[in-house]
Amino acid sequence: MKMMNCKDATQLMSERYERTLSLRELLSLKVHTAMCKGCSNYGQHLDVLRQASARLRAGNTSGEP
Amino acid sequence: MTNASAQAASPPWDDVSITVIRRDMLRFARMQLRDSGAAEDMVQEALMAAMTSAKSFAGRSAFKTWMFAILRNKIVDHIRASSREICGADLAGSSDMDAGLEEFDVLFNRRGLWNPDDRPATWADPEASFEQDAFWTVFDLCMNKLPEHIARVYTMRELLELDTAEICAELGITRSNCFVILHRARLGLRECLENRWFQGEAR
Numbered sequence A: 001m002k003m004m005n006c007k008d009a010t011q012l013m014s015e016r017y018e019r020t021l022s023l024r025e026l027l028s029l030k031v032h033t034a035m036c037k038g039c040s041n042y043g044q045h046l047d048v049l050r051q052a053s054a055r056l057r058a059g060n061t062s063g064e065p
Numbered sequence B: 001m002t003n004a005s006a007q008a009a010s011p012p013w014d015d016v017s018i019t020v021i022r023r024d025m026l027r028f029a030r031m032q033l034r035d036s037g038a039a040e041d042m043v044q045e046a047l048m049a050a051m052t053s054a055k056s057f058a059g060r061s062a063f064k065t066w067m068f069a070i071l072r073n074k075i076v077d078h079i080r081a082s083s084r085e086i087c088g089a090d091l092a093g094s095s096d097m098d099a100g101l102e103e104f105d106v107l108f109n110r111r112g113l114w115n116p117d118d119r120p121a122t123w124a125d126p127e128a129s130f131e132q133d134a135f136w137t138v139f140d141l142c143m144n145k146l147p148e149h150i151a152r153v154y155t156m157r158e159l160l161e162l163d164t165a166e167i168c169a170e171l172g173i174t175r176s177n178c179f180v181i182l183h184r185a186r187l188g189l190r191e192c193l194e195n196r197w198f199q200g201e202a203r
Helices: A006-015 A023-035 A037-057 B003-008 B015-033 B036-052 B063-091 B094-098 B102-107 B126-130 B133-145 B148-158 B164-171 B175-202
Strands: none
Touching: A006 A023, A006 A037, A006 B175, A023 A037, A037 B015, A037 B126, A037 B148, A037 B175, B015 B036, B015 B063, B015 B133, B015 B148, B036 B063, B102 B175, B126 B175, B133 B148, B133 B175, B148 B164, B148 B175, B164 B175
8 A cells, every 4th residue: 555645645534534444544543643743734624614614504603893 | 591591591692792692603614615695694693593583592501502503404404405407517527526535645655655845743732723703714724725615514514513414415425535535624724724823823
């Protein structure tokens, strides 16, 4: 199996919200993000996108002008 | 139920609360429908439906949550009713479906690694950003920059919380195509938010 690159890692991090990843996928993702600050940030940013969606669904988007 | 709790359970239909809630409802509807006129109609319908069914409110949930549930259901009904046309008009053709998918590939080099300029940086305090109106203006803008069919799948998933099986069925696309589109939506939205908002904040 080839080394996971950033393109593959970002795709898996997105699919994590849609399906259960296999153990193999989870492990190679973990190895990749441990070494790659960009992808580790990317994973956190996807959580921020999730939180933003939750705010929009609740109508909680009226902030300080 | 005592008189006091019965009173507390009626929705607050004063002008100020309607104006405030309508603004947030419009943002939600516009993001989903990408058509100001249709969004206005949908919000109007939801408000009227809520006013005529105030008995079902019964204080079970917060007023806003209840209003947004009504709006969500209206939009889902609308999508289900019109999905056949959407499918036939601009989603069924696989060439259209793939349009705009490659443009995100430029974020990576030939070996599939982040280009230095596009590598995700650390975002400072997103919670604090959520509290600012300016952040949501940028968020709207970034959603609008996504190709329309990508935004449609993303908002069906994230704003309406439909599961991928239903999205596939409504739009006549495969599960893996759906996954790819959601992935591209997240790539594009994240990139835009970093460039237009978080880059200035974090440094």
